[in-house]
Amino acid sequence: xxxxxxFNHDITPADAPLLNVQVDGQWVQLPRGLNVVEAxxxxxxxxxxxxxxxxxxxxxxxxxCLIEMGTPKMGPDRKPIIGADGKPEIxxxxxxxxxxxxxxxxxxxxxxxxxxxQDCRKGVMEFLLINHPLDCPICDQAGECKLQEFSVEYxxxxxxxxxxxVHKPKQVDIGERIVLDDERCIMCSRCIRxxxxxxxxxxxxxxxxGSHTTLAVHPGKRLDNNxxxxxxxxxxxxxxxxxxxxxxxxxxxxxxTKSICTGCATGCNILIGSRxxxxxxxxxxxxxxxxxxxxxxxxxxxxxxxxxEERLLQPTARVNSTTLPVAWxxxxxxxxxxxxxxxxxxxxxxxxxxxxxxxxFLLAELRAGLGGNAVxxxxxxxxxxxxxILRSADLNPNTAGAKLxxxxxxxxxxxxxxxxxESGRIKVLYALHEDPVGDAGLSEFAxxxxxxxxxxxLLKSHSTDIAHxxxxxxxxxxxxxxxxxxxGRLQRLNKAIATPGQTMDDFEILLKxxxxxxxxxxxxxxxEVFKAVAASIPxxxxxxxxxVGDLGVEVAPAAATVTT
Amino acid sequence: MxxxxxxxxxxxxxxxxxxxxxxxxxSHYPVSKRSASLPLLHFWQETHGYISNQAVEWIAGKLGxxxxxxxxxxxxxxxxRQHPAGKFQIKVCRTLSCQLGGAYELREHFMKKLxxxxxxxxxxxxxxxxxxxxxxxxxLASCGTAPVIMVNDDFYEGVSHTQADELLQKYN
Ligand code: SF4
Ligand code: SF4
Ligand code: FES
Ligand code: FES
Numbered sequence: 001x002x003x004x005x006x007f008n009h010d011i012t013p014a015d016a017p018l019l020n021v022q023v024d025g026q027w028v029q030l031p032r033g034l035n036v037v038e039a040x041x042x043x044x045x046x047x048x049x050x051x052x053x054x055x056x057x058x059x060x061x062x063x064x065c066l067i068e069m070g071t072p073k074m075g076p077d078r079k080p081i082i083g084a085d086g087k088p089e090i091x092x093x094x095x096x097x098x099x100x101x102x103x104x105x106x107x108x109x110x111x112x113x114x115x116x117x118q119d120c121r122k123g124v125m126e127f128l129l130i131n132h133p134l135d136c137p138i139c140d141q142a143g144e145c146k147l148q149e150f151s152v153e154y155x156x157x158x159x160x161x162x163x164x165x166v167h168k169p170k171q172v173d174i175g176e177r178i179v180l181d182d183e184r185c186i187m188c189s190r191c192i193r194x195x196x197x198x199x200x201x202x203x204x205x206x207x208x209x210g211s212h213t214t215l216a217v218h219p220g221k222r223l224d225n226n227x228x229x230x231x232x233x234x235x236x237x238x239x240x241x242x243x244x245x246x247x248x249x250x251x252x253x254x255x256x257t258k259s260i261c262t263g264c265a266t267g268c269n270i271l272i273g274s275r276x277x278x279x280x281x282x283x284x285x286x287x288x289x290x291x292x293x294x295x296x297x298x299x300x301x302x303x304x305x306x307x308x309e310e311r312l313l314q315p316t317a318r319v320n321s322t323t324l325p326v327a328w329x330x331x332x333x334x335x336x337x338x339x340x341x342x343x344x345x346x347x348x349x350x351x352x353x354x355x356x357x358x359x360x361f362l363l364a365e366l367r368a369g370l371g372g373n374a375v376x377x378x379x380x381x382x383x384x385x386x387x388x389i390l391r392s393a394d395l396n397p398n399t400a401g402a403k404l405x406x407x408x409x410x411x412x413x414x415x416x417x418x419x420x421x422e423s424g425r426i427k428v429l430y431a432l433h434e435d436p437v438g439d440a441g442l443s444e445f446a447x448x449x450x451x452x453x454x455x456x457x458l459l460k461s462h463s464t465d466i467a468h469x470x471x472x473x474x475x476x477x478x479x480x481x482x483x484x485x486x487x488g489r490l491q492r493l494n495k496a497i498a499t500p501g502q503t504m505d506d507f508e509i510l511l512k513x514x515x516x517x518x519x520x521x522x523x524x525x526x527x528e529v530f531k532a533v534a535a536s537i538p539x540x541x542x543x544x545x546x547x548v549g550d551l552g553v554e555v556a557p558a559a560a561t562v563t564t
Numbered sequence: 565m566x567x568x569x570x571x572x573x574x575x576x577x578x579x580x581x582x583x584x585x586x587x588x589x590x591s592h593y594p595v596s597k598r599s600a601s602l603p604l605l606h607f608w609q610e611t612h613g614y615i616s617n618q619a620v621e622w623i624a625g626k627l628g629x630x631x632x633x634x635x636x637x638x639x640x641x642x643x644x645r646q647h648p649a650g651k652f653q654i655k656v657c658r659t660l661s662c663q664l665g666g667a668y669e670l671r672e673h674f675m676k677k678l679x680x681x682x683x684x685x686x687x688x689x690x691x692x693x694x695x696x697x698x699x700x701x702x703x704l705a706s707c708g709t710a711p712v713i714m715v716n717d718d719f720y721e722g723v724s725h726t727q728a729d730e731l732l733q734k735y736n
Contacts (some may be wrong), residue, residue: 207636209639217632218631219617221632
């Protein structure tokens with residue numbers, strides 16, 4: 001497991017002994033160590049719950065998961081009494097138990113939907129709604145709120161409550177990225193336990209008592225840690241909302257696309273929530289082998305550049321000092337005509353470890369067509385600090401891929417490229433998804449010496465202004481492809497939104513540039529490119545994009561050694 | 565009903581005896597220091613009159629807890645005060661016998677005599693000079709001699725309004 005969860009109630013060791021358990025009349029075998037909620041889930045029965053979370057300690061405070069249970073009746077010999085069906089007879093406990101804090105045991109009986117259980121759920125729902133404001137129409141959680149869902153599913157048609165509701169603080173600013181509405185809080189304590197157990201940043205707690213109980217952040221402290229927005233995800237109601245996302249979009253309009261975060265080499269699995277070609281939020285997607293159910297705030301909020309005003313939307317070509325829009329095919333042909341006259345030693349490529357394997361593969365082929373190893377090539381390394389939770393020290397998402405396709409030289413060639421340009425030896429620079437000045441550390445002065453500068457980026461900068469050709473590429477949300485994370489896991493990106501304006505998916509740009517410059521045009525689709533990738537790398541042999549699946553596959557970890 | 569501590573409070577220098585006694589209290593709970601939370605809170609309030617932000621943070625630090633875990637307790641129990649009470653604290657029993665015996669009228673009398681018009685979230689009112697505070701408490705276990713009050717740790721039974729006036733003189 002690469003994410004250290006404090007608890008994993010939903011996972012049992014492979015060698016856990018099987019127990020015979022009766023669930024709603026059916027005898028099944030389930031591994032020891034599961035609680036009743038998880039056991040029921042394994043046989044397709046859903047026990048509604050609020051406070052229980054499979055990755056946090058069990059607090060058993062919401063009572064929504066009440067079930068009926070029993071244990072085998074014992075004979076005078078202290079042996080279970082066997083009934084006519086050859087199974088133990090069950091002595092049912094005459095009052096409900098909470099499923100989340102009850103471990104299954106041999107011969108146990110569970111009723112997940114008996115009249116008593118249904119009654120209990122109705123009662124719990126009624127209590128929970130006593131002080132809850134009826135503000136679903138303006139609540140950000142509406143549409144993905146467990147209180148709404150369980151009301152429909154298990155609650156009552158109307159309310160018997162005629163007294164005054166207790167009022168509590170609204171719109172409490174508890175952190176840089178989070179707003180709390182205390183009236184909506186159902187006191188499940190998930191957010192408290194997450195902060196305490198997962199992030200060790202124990203700033204939340206309940207103050208006051210009884211129906212005045214109030215979730216509060218300690219005076220003078222803030223819920224500001226880099227994982228704070230996960231509390232918004234696990235809050236079953238609209239008490240905790242994300243400042244970044246609130247009031248931007250009703251969740252039922254969001255199309256959710258499975259992809260991965262490109263914020264660092266961890267490659268957390270995510271859902272991209274978009275509507276009509278606008279990305280509105282990223283949320284973590286469960287993958288026990290990568291990020292479990294979490295992601296960091298930096299990764300989660302680091303997508304807004306996609307829709308930035310400086311986004312380049314049109315390929316351009318510069319003649320003398322005028323920059324004009326150019327048709328893609330003309331750009332490719334002009335690049336071919338101009339690049340032809342340079343020797344490989346006069347050409348340099350700055351690629352990026354943020355590019356997909358498919359793009360890196362095509363870039364490597366293009367490089368081969370331009371003269372192979374003589375073309376100085378590198379990527380820009382980015383290092384930060386690993387936080388021991390999810391974030392990797394490597395802030396590039398595909399360092400492993402960049403190495404695999406020999407585009408990366410760990411940044412060691414950057415100085416040589418810089419020297420070459422400054423001394424006039426290198427005349428042509430092709431920079432992809434790295435800014436030659438801002439990221440790769442070249443000087444504007446050096447760039448001005450180039451005969452041919454080709455940039456392939458998302459955002460406008462001085463480099464794209466002075467580039468002879470500026471080719472606007474696609475963001476992670478606008479493309480398909482694959483990357484290899486720091487642990488050697490091959491994972492897929494999926495396209496959530498269309499490329500804006502005249503921008504083009506990078507693999508297509510590279511494909512067209514490659515066929516224009518070096519001829520050969522056997523590849524067309526991303527699947528074909530991946531197949532070619534897989535055929536060229538032993539560690540990936542036999543794989544196809546569809547075989548990689550939503551959760552990725554582990555490829556040779558050795559191929560993915562990460563520099564830190 | 566706010567959870568915040570007062571930040572306009574004076575910082576107190578802790579005497580070595582105070583710290584020593586706190587350590588002694590903590591040593592009673594070798595398995596989990598956290599169990600010393602309540603004893604320490606009581607001790608602090610007895611010594612310094614109320615639970616300040618400094619108290620919350622000092623106790624949390626002593627016990628290796630986060631301040632919010634202490635604040636949870638402080639706000640849970642109304643007996644913990646987050647701001648000073650009077651120098652002399654008049655506690656009027658309001659449980660059934662005393663209520664029938666005129667506890668409400670007695671409290672009203674104290675309030676009027678002391679010119680107290682405002683009370684805090686727990687019903688505690690303080691005289692303008694800070695000398696007296698008046699509050700209701702629950703049964704003081706002398707139900708046969710209602711109404712019963714305590715002034716700090718002194719106990720008074722069957723308190724008439726005249727006696728009340730005398731007490732205000734006595735504790736001046
Ligand atoms: S804010 Fe949400 S997660 Fe936290 S205790 Fe309240 S309902 Fe639960
Ligand atoms: S840990 Fe890395 S991959 Fe995961 S969300 Fe954060 S930046 Fe993205
Ligand atoms: S889920 Fe079991 S008590 Fe809340
Ligand atoms: S009711 Fe006042 S002392 Fe018992």
